[in-house]
Amino acid sequence: MTPEDRDISVLIEPAELAGVGAGDAQESNTLDEDNRLKPAFVRKVREALEAGERDVVYDLVEPLHPADIADLFELVDADERGALARAISDQMSPEVFAELNDHVRELIVEDLPADQVADIAEQLETDDAVAMIEDLDEEDREAVLAEMEPEDRAAIESALAYPEESAGRLMSRDFIAAPEHMRVGDLIDYLRERPNLATEFWEVFIVDARHHPVGTCSLSWILRSPRTVALSDVMKRDQTLIDVGMDQEEVALRFQKYALISAAVVDVSGRLVGQITVDDVVHIIQEEAGEDALLLSGAGDGDINEPIRDSYFARVRWLIANLVTALLSATIISSFGGAIEKLVALAALSPMVASIGGNAGTQTMAVTVRALATNQLTRTNTRRILWREMRVAMLNGATVATLIGCATWAFFGNPLLGGVIATAVILNILTAGIAGLVVPVLLDRFDQDPAVASSVFVTMITDSMGFFAFLGLAVASGLVG
Incomplete structure (x- = not known):
C-alpha cells in the first residue's frame, strides 16, 4: 500500500x-x-x-x-x-x-x-x-x-x-456574486485576494450585466472544476429566487419544499440584493411553529422572558372574548330551564356533550391550521379535505356516542336518555369537524391569521351546539314532559 x-x-x-x-x-x-x-x-x-x-x-x-x-x-x-x-x-x-x-x-x-x-x-x-x-x-x-x-x-x-417578518428583514447582505463570463480560476483568485468578502457561504451567485441572478455555483463544483472553465458552463441555472417582500413563513416553506441551503433575494426589479441561508430558516420554522400553537391558545408570545404587562394584555383579551361567547351557551341553557328542573340528569350530562365537541373541534382545528401553514390545504383541495374531516367526525361520533349512550342507559336506567345523548354527541362532533375546518379556512381567505381567533369561534360553536342539541332533543323526544 x-x-x-x-x-x-x-x-x-x-x-x-x-x-x-x-x-x-x-x-x-x-x-x-x-x-x-x-x-x-x-x-x-x-x-x-x-x-x-x-x-x-x-x-x-x-x-x-x-x-x-x-x-x-x-x-x-x-x-x-x-x-x-x-x-x-x-x-x-x-x-x-x-x-x-x-x-x-x-x-x-x-x-x-x-x-x-x-x-x-x-x-x-x-x-x-x-x-x-x-x-x-x-x-x-x-x-x-x-x-x-x-x-x-x-x-x-x-x-x-x-x-x-419579511425576506428583506431576514436576508443577509453578505454574499458572493460573480459575472457569468468569469472563469473558475479567476473566481478562486478573486476570493483569495479580497479579505473583506463574506467569510461564510455555500454557493456563489452568478449574475448578468444587470446584476440579475442567472444561476448558482456550489463551492464543491468550483473546487472540482478546471480553472479555465467559464462559470456559465458549470453553474446551475434552475434556482429559487426569494422576493424581498415575501413573508418569512413562505420563505421557510420554499426552503423545505426545495431542500435549499441558501437562496438569492431579489428586489422588485429582479436585482440581487441579499441571500437567506438555512440556519436563518431553521429559526423561522421553530418560531412560526411555536407561534401558531400559542396563538391557538391565545397566550400571546408565550415567552417566559416576556414582560408581565405584555403577557397580561396578550392573554386577557381572549379570556374576555371567551367570556362573551360563553354567554351564548348560558342563554341556551337558561331557555331550557324548565326541562332541566324536571330531569336533573340533563344538567349533569349536558357539559359532557359540549366538552366532547370542543375537544373534537380543537383536533380538527389544529390539523387545519397546520395544513394551511404548510400549504397542504389550498383552494384546490378544500372540498376534498372537508369531506375527509366529515367522515372522520362521523366515525369518531359513532364510537363515542355508542360508549356514552350505553353508559348513560346503564347508569340512569333510561334507554331514551341514552339515545338522546348519543344522538347529540354525533351531531356535535360532526358540527365540530366542520367548524374546525371551515373557521380557519374562512379566516385565511380574508387574509387573517387562522391561528389567532379560530379557537374562540370553534369553542363558541361546539359549546352552543352541544347544549342546544342535547337539551333540544330531550324536549323533542318527550324525555321531559
Missing part, C-alpha cells in the same frame, strides 16, 4: 490529550447530560454576582460556548443581567448577542451605551443586527445608528425599511 492509498491519520500528542480531558472535565462541571447548564453552576455565578466578585464570574463564564452564555442570561434574574454583562463585557461577543432571547437581548441592549451597541451591531450579520436594533425605542435606535459606520448604517436602515 502506497502512502497515497492510506487514510490520512492525525496524531494527538499527550499534552493535547490532557487538554481534551480538562475540557471534558470543565464541561461536566457546567453542563448536564441534556447539554443544559447545571443549577449548581448557575448558583455559583449568582453568588459571585451578589458578592461583587467580578473576577470569579469572569473565570466561571469564560470557558462557555456563546450559546451557553446566552442561556445563562436567561437563567439569572432580570435584575442580575446588567451586572453579569458588565462582569464579562469582553466576552459579550456578537455570537452571544445572536443567540440571546429577544426579550433578554432587548433589556441588555437598553442597558449598554450606544457606542458599544453600535460596535456589536457592526460585527453581526445584517439580519442579526437588525433583530437587535429594531426593538429599541426610536431615540435609542437613532443614537446607535449615529455611532455606526456609514456603510453599516445604510445596510441597517435599508433592512428596517422592509416590513417585519
Whole structure:
C-alpha cells in the first residue's frame, strides 16, 4: 500500500490529550447530560454576582460556548443581567448577542451605551443586527445608528425599511456574486485576494450585466472544476429566487419544499440584493411553529422572558372574548330551564356533550391550521379535505356516542336518555369537524391569521351546539314532559 492509498491519520500528542480531558472535565462541571447548564453552576455565578466578585464570574463564564452564555442570561434574574454583562463585557461577543432571547437581548441592549451597541451591531450579520436594533425605542435606535459606520448604517436602515417578518428583514447582505463570463480560476483568485468578502457561504451567485441572478455555483463544483472553465458552463441555472417582500413563513416553506441551503433575494426589479441561508430558516420554522400553537391558545408570545404587562394584555383579551361567547351557551341553557328542573340528569350530562365537541373541534382545528401553514390545504383541495374531516367526525361520533349512550342507559336506567345523548354527541362532533375546518379556512381567505381567533369561534360553536342539541332533543323526544 502506497502512502497515497492510506487514510490520512492525525496524531494527538499527550499534552493535547490532557487538554481534551480538562475540557471534558470543565464541561461536566457546567453542563448536564441534556447539554443544559447545571443549577449548581448557575448558583455559583449568582453568588459571585451578589458578592461583587467580578473576577470569579469572569473565570466561571469564560470557558462557555456563546450559546451557553446566552442561556445563562436567561437563567439569572432580570435584575442580575446588567451586572453579569458588565462582569464579562469582553466576552459579550456578537455570537452571544445572536443567540440571546429577544426579550433578554432587548433589556441588555437598553442597558449598554450606544457606542458599544453600535460596535456589536457592526460585527453581526445584517439580519442579526437588525433583530437587535429594531426593538429599541426610536431615540435609542437613532443614537446607535449615529455611532455606526456609514456603510453599516445604510445596510441597517435599508433592512428596517422592509416590513417585519419579511425576506428583506431576514436576508443577509453578505454574499458572493460573480459575472457569468468569469472563469473558475479567476473566481478562486478573486476570493483569495479580497479579505473583506463574506467569510461564510455555500454557493456563489452568478449574475448578468444587470446584476440579475442567472444561476448558482456550489463551492464543491468550483473546487472540482478546471480553472479555465467559464462559470456559465458549470453553474446551475434552475434556482429559487426569494422576493424581498415575501413573508418569512413562505420563505421557510420554499426552503423545505426545495431542500435549499441558501437562496438569492431579489428586489422588485429582479436585482440581487441579499441571500437567506438555512440556519436563518431553521429559526423561522421553530418560531412560526411555536407561534401558531400559542396563538391557538391565545397566550400571546408565550415567552417566559416576556414582560408581565405584555403577557397580561396578550392573554386577557381572549379570556374576555371567551367570556362573551360563553354567554351564548348560558342563554341556551337558561331557555331550557324548565326541562332541566324536571330531569336533573340533563344538567349533569349536558357539559359532557359540549366538552366532547370542543375537544373534537380543537383536533380538527389544529390539523387545519397546520395544513394551511404548510400549504397542504389550498383552494384546490378544500372540498376534498372537508369531506375527509366529515367522515372522520362521523366515525369518531359513532364510537363515542355508542360508549356514552350505553353508559348513560346503564347508569340512569333510561334507554331514551341514552339515545338522546348519543344522538347529540354525533351531531356535535360532526358540527365540530366542520367548524374546525371551515373557521380557519374562512379566516385565511380574508387574509387573517387562522391561528389567532379560530379557537374562540370553534369553542363558541361546539359549546352552543352541544347544549342546544342535547337539551333540544330531550324536549323533542318527550324525555321531559
